[in-house]
Each structure stands twice: as structure tokens, then as C-alpha cells.
Amino acid sequence: MTTLIIISVLPIVLLYLGLYKAQKALLPVTIVGMLIALAAAVMQWNTNAQPIYNGMMLFDNFSVVFSVGSIVSTILILMLSKGYFEKISSHIAEYYAIILFSLAGIIVMVSFHNLTMLFVGIEIMSVSLYILAGIRKNDFASNEAALKYFLMGAFSTGFLLFGITLIYGSTGSFDLDVIRDWVVTHPKSHDALFYTGILLIIVGLCFKVGAAPFHFWTPDVYEGAPALITAFMSTVVKAAGFAAFYRLFSVSFSTVSSFWSPVILVITIATLFIGNITALYQQSFKRMLAFSSISHAGYLLFAIVALGAASANSIFVYATAYSIASIIAFGALVLVRQQTGTDNFEGFNGLARKNPFLAFALTISMLSLAGIPLTAGFIGKFFMFSGALLQYKYLMVIIAVINAIISIFYYFRVIIAMYFRSAERTEVLVPAYYKFVFGFSVLVTIAIGIYPELISRLI
Amino acid sequence: MTVSILLFLPILAALAVLLFKNEVAKHVAMFFAIAELALALYFLNGFVADASLQYSIDVPWIKQFGIYFKAGIDGISMVMVLLTTVLVPLIILTTYEHQYKNAKAFYALILFMQAGLLTVFTAFDGFLFYVGWEAALIPIYFICALWGGENRIRVNIKFFIYTFAGSLFMLVAIIYLYLQTPTKDYDLEHFYALSLDAKQQSWVFLAFFLAFAIKMPIFPFHTWQPDTYTEAPTAGTMMLSGIMLKMGIYGVIRWLIPNAPVGFLTWGNIAIILSVIGIIYASIIAFKQTDGKRLVAYSSIAHVGLIAAGIFAWNIYGVQGAMIQMVSHGINVVGMFFIWDIISRRLNTRDIDKLGGIAKVAPNFAIAFLIIVLGTVALPLTNGFVGEFLLLRGVFGWSIPTAAIAGTTIILGAVYMLRMYKNVMQGELNELTATFTDIKGSEKLALGIICALIIVIGVYPQPLLHISEASVTNLLETVSHKFITTKF
Amino acid sequence: MNSIANTIHAVPLNHYILLSTIIFSIGVMGVLLRRNAIVIFMSVELMLNSVNLLLTAFSVYRGDAAGQVFVFFIMALAAAEVAVGLAIIVMIYRNTNSIDINVLNRLKW
Amino acid sequence: MELQSSPGDFLPIIFQMLVALGFVVTTMFVTHKIGPKRVTKDKLTPFESGIEVVGNARSAVSIKYFLVAILFVLFDVEVIFMYPWAVNFRDLGKDGLIEMFIFMATLLAGFIYIIKKGALDWD
């Protein structure tokens, strides 16, 4: 709870700092504040938490772990933002504040114990993101991204709410435990309301996490939004979406998984193929990342299809690996774009000559995204495959393997561009903050890849 | 003292190389490679040639999934470790005449790859095996793609995709086996102890087979290989053909057949037929090649086909033959590629038809070339002979007609190899070849070592065979036992 | 005097569900078929309001106030969405002088 | 304390609406019928202080009005939350008081922010 309070109060402080023109203090205050929040979250660890506020929130290990993950990722992204927002407009404090508000929503999302809080968390997060997607006010793509994101987000919220309502209608409560008990005590019930409710919730959540066939907004929004915001959306937000997804389905609906898991299975397979195959055809690195994020959503869905004891950890490991790697990718994209003015793969040509470190970091990131051993991404995929095989989902794993192979093509395009194609270019300037973020992320990626126990048994 | 030191030394070495300047990188790399060799010899010294696992390490790695860092050396591993540790310094030695751009990265990658290879050869944990398998792949990808020829990008992505695809299926199989173990871990011995039914074994077999077949490569999965060998820098080709290819063969011996013996019964025939087809096919293609490096690449497919056939015959002769032939082939093929490296470096061509009469201007080179060619075509008293003899004996035990067909590899091999030698070394000097200068310095040293090894192993293979014999026998027994216990 | 709750009980729950579903579907169709951003937006609000209606009905049927409290949350957050959404539409309008979503095809669907 | 209303209690409101509606419709109808009709083109042009009409009146207006509208929506919705609290104020006691004060403090923080930011400055 302390974490959530700090994360909520911090943006207000930032807004006021912005009012009093303390531009220099913004980033340090944000980071210090978030570190305190991080500490508060860690303190919460293993305290055998019970639901608080009439069962609204539950700060158990699951929530703590995902909160910590989100906070760390956000810190990294914010460090990349040094000097970034200044170029967009003068309201820097607001951007920081909105990102933090969004983070507050995310923390609610990973800690909810009541459908009300799920909804509130999702909305706090989404509404902030609608704004963030459109912060380049004069850039048409950004505008469009904001509008699309907004319309689709609100649309999906409608589905989610209708689903929640139907669940409430049949179970009479929003509390996850009560819903679970209802399911247990009505095992043979053919309550159409309840099952329709589950389906609608799946639709709503799939929209939010960008799983096919509800993914179509994702590439446009990711492409249109400013790169760092896209980084935030595709990492922290996506992870939180899956955390919420998992939490809801594992606590409340796990006993009726025979009903919904085929649905999600189909969604998973569609997501994998659509994400991967379309990513192949992209010329823009940013758009490729957008599609790859769809396919990663597919892998993350594995944990939900094959719901088991280890699923929570799998989601966390995968999401962490994916987030960290994506942060590197987006950071590199920001730098390259600043120099070359393009998002395309060509922009990376010959990068390795002039910026070996940058190229190395990006290579590690791509390897991790592709799931090559000794990187965190491999561990994530490994966990997912293990979980799925444990549930005898062989077909799904085979399909995932095929997709993993397809993904090599587009991830390696960047590596090829950087190392094997040459282009006249000068050295890209890598600011110190970026260096830190890259270095840290690479270390974390490799560390998790070599010794996943660092994070794999936290929940 | 455990095997872990053997695995981590190359990684440290790789990092160390990165600290030095490009100019001295090769010396540093050489130093570490020799240190590694010394270490391996030290292990050999204390090695007892029975079936036990020695110098083993077994510590928890990822406990929740039952993953252990379990590695050790038994007879089979010992041979592979020796092969690796001998060839790596040799390969580094062959690069002494090259001036690679960004050399420290090059040598670091080679050393890093060595770590991966050694991990594969000593791992007794499924997960560790897989990690080593992939860890060997990444460096070679970069070596080939960064320092390779003109088509390197396209060719290498093909190579990578092929091998990665295969290994992912292997990963699935490994995870599957893990899930079947009662203790829920990746320990190879627990895998061996499993009793899966025939259908399960079939699938496991196929998944593993795909990975190994691509790596070796066996006939329909070989298409990446000639291109990659041709485009790769010579050192890369040597790593690929000399050591990495053996990962596949080793995998078949250690991971494929013992884990899925009944699957092997079902599919083994097809595998052996594919191997034999590969032999003939590759030999015929090799016959038509004019590019020397490409010719060697195809000859390599042919030889590997024979090794594969010998293993799939699955008897003591076949497997032991494979063991020794792996070493021989490693040495020979490295020598062969080095020969072509020398030629192409001096003359800027690898076209056999453009060459001729080099023996006249470079007698030392001619002798070395001849010895290596003879080793490759398995003349008695060279290393190739021992291996091929045992392999054919093994296949013979499985099926006489097949053995007969497989035996043509020796004839065909002799034909195209000797034709190559004749075209290159004999005949009249032309304008191009007249400029050829004889080998010297590091070249002489490297070729000398190779020739020495060819002859020594050819004359006295017994110690090498002795190292692996007990382990191989043990493995064969395990499999036989499993045949009996499997539910059909 | 019968209370409101009793009167509402007199109407079968299914009718409320049906009504809400119809309104919800109208909203969904509106989002999918209309091209004007504002109209789409209003359709979304229609969806939310159908949910509110249904929640209230359920809440009364169950004699549980939680459903109605949820309605409050929906309204509050819908208001926030309205604020942001209209701001985005205004921003688009200023740049393009149009709120037809067909002009928003710079990024492909 | 709690006054229970029945749907019947709302019926008179509908009556009153009907009465008012009847009044409006009748009046409109009557005035439409008995008023003179002498339309000319100039009479029907929008009034623009006698000069020619310039452009369409429905053009964009100052963003300030929009801002006010949005702020109203937000504040009004926040005020909604205070009504149940105010009515049940005594039952909720000190805890309720503190909670609502936190709520209002947040609201005020936002309020002061928008004022400081100049969102409500008209110039």
C-alpha cells in the first residue's frame, strides 16, 4: 500500500515542481521517489499479506514482484527520457506525472482483489496512456495514435465492464474469492451469464494486451506514439496487463479452465502467427517491435492457457525479460532516430563500427527477444514451454517453436544491419544516462539468462 | 578439480582477449587455448578408462525446474574434449597469417565457442546441454557473418535458422523428457531410466534427430552446409566442420539413441538409409566441384554420412569407429581447409581447374597436402583408415548391402580427392601457380602437427580407442536393457 | 407503499439483461459502423451506460449495494475518459479540420 | 431516517412533465397559427448588425470554453462522491471524515494545480 501511496503522491509533487519551474529537479525527484517506492514494495515482501480495504486490494508476493518489476522498468524508461520530452514541448513535469499516474494504475492492476479495483486500475492506466500517446501535438501520427488508442481502449473497456457485470450478476460479488467460491459451489452450473461474462472479460483483456484478433490497434498506436511512450506501453503496460489477466483467471476462474482455455488457446495461436508473420514484412524497426510485441503477447498467453503453479513466475520472468530487452531496443531506436531521422532498419546500417557498445547492447536485446540461450528471453520461453508441455499442450508448443524460428528473421535483421551492412555514418552520441540503462539492462538480461533463480522463484 | 574449470576457462579467456589490443589478440588466444589443452591433458592423465563419470560437478542451478549444473567426463566425453582442445589451438595457429579486422573480437568469439562446445561434450544435464548447444551457435554465426565472404548474410541466416529450428525441437523433446521423469529434473541418467512407450519414443527420437541431423548434416538437411562452409572465413569453417559438426554426432550417441531406443528401432532404418544416400549424393556432387573449399565441404558430408551410418548401426564397432573417426575427420578436415586457405591466400582463387603443378614450387606443401589427402581417403596407416574400417564393420553388422554401398565412399572419396590433388599439385605450372611460395613458419608448424597426428593415430589408434571403449560398451548395454523394459 | 426494490423485482431480471444487451449491442455497432469520431465516442458511452443499467438492476435484485457503487466508479472514470477523449478529438480537429476517422489512415489499420 | 420512495412517488413528476409539455406544445401551436407570416429573404438572414453575413457561425470557439466544460465534468463527478458521504456523515464518523478529507485534499491539489497553471485565466 505504501508503494501505491508514494507512486500516487509523487506525480502530484512533480506537477507542483513543474509549476514552480523546477525543471532540473524533476528527473532526480522522480527517480528518488520511485526508489523509495521500490524500497517500500520490497519491504512488503513475504509479509503474508491479507486482503485489505474490505477485500479490495491484496499486496501479496505476486503484487509485490510485479510492482517492483514495473517500477524498475519505469525508472529505466524515465532515465532514457532525459532530454527527450524537452524536445516535444515545455510541459515536462506533466509527462513525468502522467507516466507515474499510469504506473499507479498499473500497481492497482497487479494488486487488485476485487473486480472494481481491476477496472479502476485499468482505467487509471489507460486514460494516462491516451494522453501520452498524443503528446506530440502537431505530429499527425501521434494524434492518430492517441485517437485510435483512445477509441479502442474505451471500446474494450466496455466489453470488460459488461463481462464484469455479468459475472456480478451470477455470482453476486466483485470479490475474487467470493467468485471463486461461487464457482466451486456451482460446479455443474450452466449459468450462461457467468460464461458469457468470462468470454467478454477475455475479449476486453485481450484488447488491452493486444492479442489477436483484437490487436489491430497495436501497431498503429505503437508506431504513432513517441518512441519512449511506446516503450512504456509495450513493456510495463503489457506486463501489467498480463499480470492482471493472470491474477483474475488464476484466482477466480481456474476451476472452470476447461471452458475458457480452448478460447485462449485459439487466441494464442492466432496471436503468434499474426504477430510474427506480419513482423516479417515490416521495414520500420519501430513497427517491427510493435508486431513482435503482439507475438510476445502470444507467448505470454501460454502461461494463462496452461495455468499452473508456475505460471505466475513464468509470466513474471517472461515479462521482465521482454521488458528489459525492449527498453534497450527502444532506447537504441531513439538514439538512431535522432541521428538518422528514420525508424527503418536502414537507419541501423553500420552502427557496429561507430558504436560498438550500442550495437552490442542492441544485439543482446535482439537475442533475448529471439530467445537465444544465456539471455533472459530464452529463460522466459523455456518457462513458457515447460508450463505448456506440463499441460500436454504439444501442438501449441510446436506452433510456438515454429514462430520462434520465424522471429529469428526479423530480429536478426537489425543485427545484420548493424554488423554486416555498411553505411556512411558518424558516431551516435550515447548520453551517460543511456549508457547506464543499456549497461544495466544488458547485465540483467545476461544475469537472468545464466542464473534465472534470481527472479524465478519470487512468487 | 572438476570439469567446470575446463568450461569456464575459455569464457574467461574470451573476456581476457577483449582486454588486449588487436595486434596481440591471437597470441593471447593461443596462450589460453594451449592452457586449455594442457588442462585437458592433465585430465587425461588422471583419467581412468572405465565407464564412470569423472571430474564431475553437480550443483543446483535452477532448482525449481530441477536443473543442475551437472557435467563430467566419461570415455566418450574425454575423446571429444581432447578433439576440441587440440583443434582449437591448431585452428588459431592456422590463422596466424591472417590479419583479421577487429581481431580480438574474432578470437574472443572462437574461445567463447570453445566453451560452448566443451559444455555440450561434458554436459550430463539436459538443460545445460541445450544451453551449450546454442552457446556454440551464436559465436560461429557472428564469426561467419562478420568475417565471411560476399554472400555471407543470406547464407548465414539460412544456417542459423536451420540449426536453431532443429535445436528448438530438441528443446521441446528435452522438456518433454524432463516432465516424464519422476524426480522432475534434467539429469541425463534419469532420462536414461525413463520407460516411455513406443509412440512417445518415436516423437522424442524425431525431435532430437532433427536437431542432430541438421547439425551433422545428414542428407536432406544438409543444404545450409556447403554454402556456409564456402562463405565462412577459414577458421570458421574449421570450427564448423572440425568440431561443431561433431556435436551432432556426439548428440546421437549420447542423447538420441539411449533416450529413445525404441524410437530408434522405428526410425533408425530410415536414418541409416538417409545417411547412406547422403554419402553417395555428396560424393557425386563433390566430384563435380571445381571450387576446392566446396569440394571439401561435400566430402565432409560424405564422411559424416558414413559416421552417421556407423552409429545408427549401433554396435560396438560402429560407435567406436565413429568415435575415432570423429577425431580423424576433425584433424583431416581442418588440414584440408587449411590447405585451401593457403592456396587461396596466395593465389586468390580456389578454382581447381586454374591450378596445377604447385608441387614443383612447394615441395613441403605438397607432402603435407598428400598426407592429408591420404588421411582423408583412408589409406591404411593413416588415421582415416582406422575409423572407416570400424565404421564399415559396424554397418556390415547391420546390413551387408548397405555396408557395400556405404563402402563406395572410400572409392568415391579416393577418386575425387586424388583428382583434386592431381589437378592442383601436379601437371604443368601456369602463370598463376608459378608465383606460389612454399609454406613456412606457422603454416609449416600447423601442417606439421596435423600430419603428425594423422600418422600417429593411423599407426597406433589403440590408446584413443581405449579411452572410449568402456563407456561405449556401457552405453550399448544401457540401450539393450531399455529395449527389454520398454512397453510396446 | 411498496418500495422501489419490490417494484423492480416485479420485472423479470431477464428483461433487464435483454435491454442492456440490446443497448450494448447498439453501442458496439455504432463503434464499428460509424465514421465520425464523436459518434463513435458516444457509442462507447452508450455501452458504458448499458453496463450501468445492468449493474443497477443486478444490484437491486441481489440487495447488494456493491453494484451501485461500481456504477459510481464507472461514471467517474467515464468522465475522465470523456475529458481526455474530447481533448484528443479537439486536437485532431485542430490539425485536420475533420473528425472523420477515415482521414486517420496515415497509419494503416 | 432513510426515506423510502416508491415508484409511485415519481409518478406526479411525470404528470407535471406532461402538463408542462402540454402547455408548451399548445402555446407553440397557437402562436404558430395566429402569428402573421410575411417572410422575406432579408428577414431570414442571420442578424449581424446589418452587414453582410460573413462565413458560418459554427466555427471553432476559444479553447477556454472547452476547458471549462471538461473541468466541470470532472469536478461535478467528484462532487457526486460527496453526496452519499454527506448524507451518511454521522454514521461514518471520524474515519469517514478523514477519508473524505483525503479525497478533498486530492481534489484541491488538482484544483490549485489548474488554477496555477492558468487554465482558468481569461484574458
Add this chain to the structure above:
Amino acid sequence: MEIADILIKFGLIIVIFLISLVVAMYSTYAERKVAAFFQDRVGPNRAGPWGILQPLADGGKMFLKEEIIPTNATPFLFIVGPSLAILTACIGSAVIPWGQNIVIAGKTIPLQVTDINVGILYIFGVVSLGVYGVMIGGWASNNKYSLLGAIRAASQNISYEISMGLSIIALLLVTHTLSLGEIAQQQHGWHWNVIYQPVGFILFLICAFAETNRTPFDLPECETELVGGYHTEYSSMKLGFYLFAEYINMFISSAVMVTLYWGSYNYPGMDYMNGLLGPTWGPLLGFAVMFFKVLLFIFFFMWVRWTIPRFRYDQLMDLGWKVLIPLAIANIVITACVITFL
């Protein structure tokens, strides 16, 4: 409900409806008279004695004027605008308690159309709807003055609605109910809420002025800037509706203020008088008292109109947002603290 009850309700509704119409009509007359008084003039004096028939004459004139719907306007909305304005003005009176239950011929009749438990919210709902009439009318006219007037009206109304709502909250802390009937009962005798909530009352009063677009808050129709504001293009009875709605609103908001703060139909010593006059005449006296108070407020509205000059627009918004809202919140906080801790 029985038929008789329904008929009684209908009767009550029509009576109240007529009373509001008459009050509104005569408010126009009163306004001119008051204005004349303030400006030391005579005021209307031709139609009937003291000009007492003047409102009827005005009404008749409205009926007979030509109806104009400008070419550029949107005809449907152009008609809907004023209708909506008057409609919302007319239905607001439904929840106001005009007196105690009256007993006529052995039948108890409440002097309130209906006492719903969310009376205050109903009033707010109706008041919020009022802005639509103005907004739609102004927009439908397709005239720049109209549009500007309408937008001004809208933003003014909504701005003051917030402070109005907040000021009511402080009152609710005292009353614990949203039912106007109950609030009226609570103020029995002299326990008028204005004693407990003086600040709240002043806030509410100011907001009421703004909501009814009365001077000093008559920016939407300020003739010196905007010709006629949102009703520039209107003529005939449609114009009449707008003007009329303003006076009805004035009446209703006076009644609401009296109900909420000034003791409704209560007066000191009412128990004694009720005992004296019995169950029929006692409540009627209460009704008279209530009406008297309402008339006083209407007079106050007029008084202010001819005394205080109009605000500038920025002053208006500043007052609404930067003074009234903080004041209202402070009022809530203090009230809550006082009730809790004392």
C-alpha cells in the same frame, strides 16, 4: 394509488403550475415597477389600473408576433431550444414542499407534488438540463452572437453549478437527507438552516443568481456586447419562452432557497398558530408564509438587478472558480469538523 389521489395530485400540479405562471407573469410587471421605483419613474401604468394588466398585454403581443426561423438555422433544434428551456423551468417545482399536510374535508393532502428521497438531486438534474435549452437555441440559430451567448451561458451555468453542489453538501451535513420535505420539517419553528449555514446560503444565493442568468450574471444576453445573446434570432412566443423561463426559474430558485435555508413554511410560533387555526387553515397560513418569503426573494432578485452592475466575463469566471469553489470546500470542511468534534 386511487383515482381520487391521482385527481388530487393533478389538481395540485395544475394549481402550482398556474401559480408559477402567474407569479412569473407578474414578476415581469413587478420588475418594471421596481425598476421604475429605483429610477424614480412611474413604470407601466396604462393597461388597467396601475398598469396591472400589462403582463397580459405583453403575453398577447408575443402570441401575435411573426414567427421567424432564419434560413441558416436548424429548424428542429431552433424550436426545441426554447421549449426545453421552459419545460425544465416548469417541472422544477414538483418536489418543493409548499406547506404542511392540509386536511380538507377529512382528507389529508400534502402540499407538495411529491416527496421523493432524492429531491435535491432532482432539482439539480432539472437545473442542469436548463443549460441545454440555451445551448441548443444558441447553436441552432447559427448566428455568431447567439452562439457566443449560448457558450457563455453554458460555461457560466456549469461553473456555478459546481459551487452550488458543494454549498449544498455542507447543508446535507446538517440535514442528513436529500428529501426536501424532510428538510422543511427539520426547520420547524425557528430552526432555519440559514442560522447553521450562513456561508452556504450566501454561496447558494450567488449561484442561484448565476444559474438564472440574472444580473449581475446576465452575460449570456448582455445586450451591449451580444445584441440579444442566445435569443438574438428569436421572435414571437419562442422568445417569450426564453424570457418567461428566466422568471419561472427565478421563482423556483427563490422557493428552493426558502425551502433549504429560510425555513420553508415554518415560522416561529407556528405550533401555536396551528393549534389555533386547525388542520385546514394552519397549513394554509404556512403556505402564505412560504409564499411571502418567496416574494421577498423575488424582490431581492430585482433589487440586485437594479443596483449592481454586470460583471466582466473574466470576473465572472474568477468569482465562480477561484472564490466560490474554495469557499464552498472550506465551508464543508469547517461544518464537518464542527459537527464531528463539537
